[in-house]
Amino acid sequence: IKQNIEDYKALIEKFKELTIKETAAIVSSRMPSINEKSPESSLQGILNKAIKGKCRGKSIRQLFEEVSGILTKIFPVFLMSPMSCAQYLSPKMPKFDIVIFDEASQMPTSEAIGAIARGKSLIVVGDSKQMPPTSFFQSKGLVDIDSNLDDLESILDDCDVIGMPSRCLSWHYRSKHESLIRFSNAKFYGNNLVTFPSPNDMLNKVSFVNTKGIYGVKKATNEIEAKAIVKEVARRLKSPELREKSIGIVTFSSVQQEMVEDLLQDMFSKHKDLELINLQSKEPIIVKNLENIQGDERDVILLSVCYGPDNKGKMYYRFGPINNPGGEKRLNVAISRARYEMIVFASFEPELLNNMKSESRGAQELANFLKYAKYGSDALVVPNGSVIESKVGIEKQIGEKLREKGYKVNIDVGKSSFRVDVGIINPDNENEYILGVLCDSYSYESALTSKDRNIVQPNALDLLGWNIMRVWSFDYYDNPKQVIDDICKKIEDIRQHPEEYKHSALDNPQMNIEFESKDIKQENYSKPYIMYEKQYDIYGTRNENMNVKLKIIEDILNNEAPISEELLRNRFANAIGATRAGPSIQEDMFYCLRNLGVKKNTNYSQTKNFYWRKDQSSDLDYYRVGGEKPRAMDDVPKEELIVAIKEVLLNNGPIFKEDLKRYVALAFDIKAVGRKVDVTIDDCVQCYLSKNLLTMIDNDTRIALVSQVQEKIK
Known part of the structure; x- marks a missing residue:
């Protein structure tokens, strides 16, 4: 069994690696080529020009809409806020395959609708036990979070109400010590989170510090508590061992947050070495409050309760938004941000709240949490029905x-x-x-x-x-x-x-996968043009050498079909040593063609005849270039020309017709677009427009493959 499990692990790892490589290969295969040679009217050319000109004279929204045909091929994933979606993504753009909302419990439905409408399917990720959206966000931060703020309905709530299929992600990974999440699991999640014990499980990584601070001396702040936190930050940054773990500071009020930030800056101005250590760390220190900490995490969280007795020793049992309806959700967010350790800074002992008569669940759970922080699991009163029964074998x-x-x-x-x-x-x-x-x-x-x-x-x-x-x-x-x-x-x-x-708890194992870097592949349907150059010495009468002439015509067709009548006549004359293709040579050529049973078609406004081998399919997947002398454009059959047109459009996207003519001509080594090139390509384009292979878009200014337009619509 042990060997089977080891084999299974190896297969799982290999599957993960192959999945990553396959994903990268799929994304890379869709990547268009953007280079100096892209036509200016192509989507690549427009994007190239905008990048060089730093988007002068054009908004990002306009640019995104204009190059939407290649935008998601270059950037398959857009990471945006709903406001950015509305600002930068026009509703006219092709829809995304999927829209994913993270932290959806904080997103008002009214703000989410616009982003939802830009996708074909939707995944909403959130935690109903954490913070709902509040009027704080609508006030753009002008209202202090101590004010009474109304909770709003979130997109998560509305998706739940309408009965969208839902799944619960119960495994918890953030907290590297079970004590960091145990309180939340017991009090808010009914012990339904699957958490993992640590090797030092007998320790409690949530600790309590009574700073004996005074609340309200300076504008509803607690300076003593704030100084204690900054002192702890300095202690950790000075220690080579402790500084390896990132620090986050969470306060219960915005004014306390500002005080901590000011004191922290004062400390850094006096100790530039500590400031440099912080700036060079993988995760610099963050200072946030209850309303904006959701979604953040750090190795160590320093929590400032701030509220406490005033300078007369009187306690008012007011804890800002914690006292409001839904305050327990804010508390849950604040106490679940740590990966390795949490230190709770308060200005009173937890027992001071024993006589608190508040009916607020947030305030009640704060009192319970402070006891948990000071006394550990022994102080945790677990609600009925949430105790996990031990089953022993x-x-x-x-x-x-x-x-x-x-x-x-x-x-x-x-x-x-x-x-x-x-x-x-x-x-x-x-x-x-x-x-x-x-x-x-x-x-x-x-x-x-x-x-x-x-x-x-x-x-x-x-x-x-x-x-x-x-x-x-x-x-x-x-x-x-x-x-x-x-x-x-x-x-x-x-x-x-x-x-x-020995384990390094800070190590985050990553799969090291090497990718081979290659230039983006451009479609190329060309193949070399092989001219028939063999010459014969013709003897005897006209009828006597007709078999040789039949063989010559057959060989020319085998080499160069489909071939225009004019080129075929010239090749035939050259092969038999004639100085010019007169009437007798033309008569012999037609005689041979009739005897060989070749196919003939006429295209380009009924002006050119082309000859094909008897067994040759007219559905070509290539065009031919090169030879001693490039063919004139009207010597290229339309069945070959459309392949070159397809190649140009696949590599560059929809472009102006004039650019198409220029790039198709270059494909056949024709440097200038004269009247013959202009008329010939026009004739071919009209033919395939009528066959619904090509189409005109953008008010008939650009030509595109129908398949490209259909893909954009999807």
């Missing part, structure tokens, strides 16, 4: 036998529906587990897919720093002593060689 027996060996063991490690079945505490550090044992128990059984059971769950634990060992029930029942011995051997090996098992 062979792990209990394994635990008992390991205890007999002298190890300290916990069974069912974790606080959500996923558990590490057996956690063996490190004999050298009682604050961490040295090894976790996964059995084919409840967590294994409840996973929906083989990939979840055998790859996703172990990988999630590996990223958190666990050393994991898998034990199968039938192995244990078959030979329990051997299984226990293997576990003990693994534990001692980790103790003896800790460096080999």
Whole structure:
């Protein structure tokens, strides 16, 4: 089984790699070529000109609409706000295949409709337990968030009301320690989030600091608390180890946010080295408030409650928007931004809120959270019905036998529906587990897919720093002593060689895939033109050498058909050594053509005859160029000319007819567009317009392939 699982993992990794490569290949194959040679009237030429001229005299919206035929081929994904969609994307543009809304709980329906209308299908992603849109956003930030702000209906709410199909994404990955999300999971999600325990699960990564600050001395702020936060920031930036983790600061009010920002800038102005460290970090420090932190995350979050006793020691139990209806959603957002650690800065002890009589759920949950931050899981009162029942199998027996060996063991490690079945505490550090044992128990059984059971769950634990060992029930029942011995051997090996098992929790493993860079392929349907140049010495009477002449005509057709009557006559005369193609030579040529049964058609306003081999299809997929002397344009059959026209339009998109003539002529090595070229291409275009292969667009100013227009409509 172990080998089968390893093979399965290898196949999954290979499949991921191939999927990425295939996606890149598909996107690359659609990429149009944009270069100096693109016709100015082509979409590529228009875009090229706009880029060079920095879009002078033309708005981005106008440019996007004008080059919409190639825009999504160059940029298959647009990352935009709904306002940007309305500003830059004309409704006349082709629709996107799919529109995806993220953080949809914050998006008013009225603002989302415009973006939705620009797509063929819709995915709305959001969390109904987090912040709804408020009138704060409509006020453009002119109203302080302490004001009473009305919650608005979101696109997420409306999609739910109309019964759109929905799926719940229950696995939680952001928090690298279960204590960071446990409060939210228990209080707001009914313990339905699947979270993963950490190797140091016995620790609490949410801590509490009472700064003994005073609220309201300066414009509804708490300067002591703000200074304590900035001091903590400086401490972390000075430490080579601590500075590796990014910092986010969240305040309960906008004025407190401004004070923290000002104090932070003062600190940086005095310590330029710390400012440089911050600027060079992968994620610089952010300072945000309850209303605008959603969607952000950092390794460490410093939370400023701000509100507290005034300078007379009186507490008013007002916590800004937390007290308002829906305040618990704002609290949920604020306390779920950390990846590794959260420090809560307050100016009072949590017990001060025991006598609070507020009916606001937000205020009540804040009181509960402050107790959780100070006292840990022991202070967490879990609502009825949200306690995860422990289901134990062979792990209990394994635990008992390991205890007999002298190890300290916990069974069912974790606080959500996923558990590490057996956690063996490190004999050298009682604050961490040295090894976790996964059995084919409840967590294994409840996973929906083989990939979840055998790859996703172990990988999630590996990223958190666990050393994991898998034990199968039938192995244990078959030979329990051997299984226990293997576990003990693994534990001692980790103790003896800790460096080999060391995890870097900050490492984010990425798949390294190398892509071969190639120039964008342009369509090219041309092939070399092979002229018939053989000459014969003709003897005897006219009738006596007719068989030789038949062979010459046949060879010319094999080389050059389809060929115009004029070129065929000249090639025939040259082959038999005639100085000019007089009436007798023409008569012999027609005689041979009749005997060979060749096909003849007439095109270009009924002025030119072309001859084809008897077995030759008139549906060509190539055109011919080169030869000792380029053919005149009217010596090219329309069946060949349309292939060159198709190539130009495929490579450049719809263009003006004059540009089309110029580029088609160049394809046949004709440098100037004279009357003959002009009339010949016009004749061909009219023919294929009537056959619905070509079409005129943009008020009959550009010519395009019908297939290009149909693709744009789709």
